[in-house]
Amino acid sequence: MGTTGMAGVVPSEMFPLEIPSAGQSINVSVNMLFTFLIAQAFLVMLCHMKFGLFYFFTFWLVCMTTFAILSVPETTNVPIEEVWKRHWFWSKFISDDDIPERNGIQGIV
Structure with a gap:
């Protein structure tokens, strides 16, 4: 893709x-x-x-790929409310109160 x-x-x-x-x-x-x-x-x-421009863009492509691999969570068969809670890094910043369905507030359907 x-x-x-x-x-x-x-x-x-x-x-x-x-x-x-x-x-x-x-x-x-x-x-x-x-x-x-x-x-x-x-x-x-x-x-x-000159040709160094292509090395410049290659460098940024490697940076973006590394960032995506390390920080974009897997979403296959994971409910959208749970995506960030299951990630190795982002789960440190999410509490149960941050998910609307868990604290009694219903999300927009």
Whole structure:
């Protein structure tokens, strides 16, 4: 799956059930902003860095892949309310009170 697919799938899985549309709109806006900035800077960078520009983008690709492997939780067969509680890193920041269904508040269906 390419970056466009990941940019749509990951945010839709990570936001709580109450705010997915707001989170997705922010995600799309930031994605379009950075796409615009990279497109504007690409030719200038190519003229100055020559072939080194491809090493530059390769470096960032490795960084993004490492980040995704370490910090994006697995969501297969996991209820959306439990995704962050099962992750090795993010579970340290989530308590039972942060999940609406557990503290008596029903989420939007």
